[in-house]
Amino acid sequence: MSQHDLNGVTLEAIVTRLQAHYGWDGLGKRIDINCFISDPSVKSSLKFLRKTPWARSKVEQLYLDTQFTD
DSSP, X not given: OOGGGGTTOOXXXXXXXXXXXXXHHHHXXXXXXXXHHSSOOHHHHHHHHHHOHHXXXXXXXXXXXXXXXX
16 A cells, blocks of 8 residues: 555544554554553544654554555
């Protein structure tokens, strides 16, 4: 998948799908950012990722690299 595959996919959909696939612990191990480690929620993660381009980029890349089974 490439960055073009993210067209039309919201950041909320990305975070929600990754969280369902990996869980918060798994996300925190793959991307070491506090919004996934310390009292995680979709809302707090979105707030942080929208203000932090480098972290958002890592989350988007993980989404592209993940082979979802569903």
